[in-house]
Amino acid sequence: MEKQTFRLPLGVTSTIDVARAMRELNALNDFMTAAKVRTPGTPLQLPKLTRQLDELARLNDYNLTDENHRKELTARLNTVMGKSPVLHISFASEPSVKALERILSWLRENIHAQALLTVGLQPGIAAGCVLRTPNLLFDMSLRSYLKQQEPYVVQLIEEAANRVVKKEVAQATNPAPQPAKQAEQPKVPAA
Amino acid sequence: MNTGGLILVILMLVVATLAFLWVAFQLKSAQGSDQQRKSAVDTIEQAAREDVEHIFNDEFREELRNRGRLHFEKIIGENAMFLQQDLRETTSQLNDYMRSEITRTLQDEFKKYEQSITDAKQLALESIEKTRAVVEQQREVLLQQLAHQAEGEKTRIVARFEEEMARIVNHYVLRAIGNQIDLTDQLDYILAELENNKSAIIEDIKRGT
Numbered sequence: 204m205e206k207q208t209f210r211l212p213l214g215v216t217s218t219i220d221v222a223r224a225m226r227e228l229n230a231l232n233d234f235m236t237a238a239k240v241r242t243p244g245t246p247l248q249l250p251k252l253t254r255q256l257d258e259l260a261r262l263n264d265y266n267l268t269d270e271n272h273r274k275e276l277t278a279r280l281n282t283v284m285g286k287s288p289v290l291h292i293s294f295a296s297e298p299s300v301k302a303l304e305r306i307l308s309w310l311r312e313n314i315h316a317q318a319l320l321t322v323g324l325q326p327g328i329a330a331g332c333v334l335r336t337p338n339l340l341f342d343m344s345l346r347s348y349l350k351q352q353e354p355y356v357v358q359l360i361e362e363a364a365n366r367v368v369k370k371e372v373a374q375a376t377n378p379a380p381q382p383a384k385q386a387e388q389p390k391v392p393a394a
Numbered sequence: 395m396n397t398g399g400l401i402l403v404i405l406m407l408v409v410a411t412l413a414f415l416w417v418a419f420q421l422k423s424a425q426g427s428d429q430q431r432k433s434a435v436d437t438i439e440q441a442a443r444e445d446v447e448h449i450f451n452d453e454f455r456e457e458l459r460n461r462g463r464l465h466f467e468k469i470i471g472e473n474a475m476f477l478q479q480d481l482r483e484t485t486s487q488l489n490d491y492m493r494s495e496i497t498r499t500l501q502d503e504f505k506k507y508e509q510s511i512t513d514a515k516q517l518a519l520e521s522i523e524k525t526r527a528v529v530e531q532q533r534e535v536l537l538q539q540l541a542h543q544a545e546g547e548k549t550r551i552v553a554r555f556e557e558e559m560a561r562i563v564n565h566y567v568l569r570a571i572g573n574q575i576d577l578t579d580q581l582d583y584i585l586a587e588l589e590n591n592k593s594a595i596i597e598d599i600k601r602g603t
Binding site for chain 1: 556557559563567577578580581583584585587588589591592594595596598599601
């Protein structure tokens with residue numbers, strides 16, 4: 204059975220998930236091997252598969268009860284484990300599953316079909332994310348945006364400072380007029 | 395020779411003979427009176443001696459001695475006066491000479507001293523001028539350095555102020571809104587940024603793998 208493109212479900216996000224799926228697949232292989240040597244007619248209870256492995260098999264049309272399919276899936280996972288690009292993405296706070304899935308979906312559609320993500324936390328970035336590829340760092344955070352806007356902030360500060368200085372200079376050159384003298388009291392004619 | 399001449403010659407011969415005879419007679423009479431004369435001279439000498447003794451007695455001699463003393467004193471006094479006058483004139487001339495010599499020497503020395511002072515003054519002025527030029531140059535250099543340092547310090551302070559101010563503003567904004575923005579609200583921005591960096595990410599992944 205030849206698969207054109209091996210697809211990873213959105214539930215498999217990182218190498219940890221891939222490794223977990225491989226371990227689970229190995230355990231299933233062990234169970235199937237043990238089941239072969241059992242007495243026929245003995246009731247078998249398949250181990251409960253995780254949603255990730257189940258989605259992985261279903262998405263790639265693998266039958267996990269078939270030994271060949273399991274072997275092929277194991278080989279595919281090994282390839283993914285060894286050759287798939289791993290991207291590291293950091294957020295200011297723990298991302299929601301939905302948001303992470305959207306990002307991962309975009310990455311697998313636009314960057315690489317087997318792209319894996321390692322999620323980290325950087326509270327200092329405030330918002331946005333920081334994506335690290337094998338050789339590059341893409342800072343798409345609010346911190347970076349504010350950093351880029353620093354000249355504008357400085358310009359605003361300078362303008363405000365200039366206004367204050369001009370105001371002080373104007374006050375120094377043209378001192379405020381002294382309060383008007385008390386209005387002359389109307390002379391009251393002598394009785 | 396006529397007769398007159400002859401007579402005249404004869405007369406002259408006769409006169410000469412008569413004169414010779416008269417002289418001989420006179421000489422003979424003179425020899426006889428020498429002895430008388432000698433005695434008379436002796437007498438006269440004796441009388442003269444007596445007169446001398448009589449005239450030049452002790453009183454007269456004392457008188458002469460006194461006069462001589464007075465005359466001598468007068469001469470001595472006059473000479474002393476002349477000597478004193480000469481000495482005074484000599485002293486005056488010597489004083490004038492010494493004064494002129496001393497004045498000339500002093501003037502020469504003063505001229506040398508004045509020349510030395512002028513040279514020293516010129517040297518001092520040149521030295522002061524050089525020192526002033528060096529000080530002026532140093533002042534210019536210091537002014538430039540100070541201006542440069544002040545400008546650098548000003549630039550550094552302004553840069554630091556801008557950096558710190560921007561950092562403070564950023565920090566304030568991050569603190570203020572950091573926990574207030576939901577990631578779901580940021581997805582559009584994040585996806586847009588990813589889209590902007592898509593080619594770079596793909597390129598880096600291709601190189602990385």
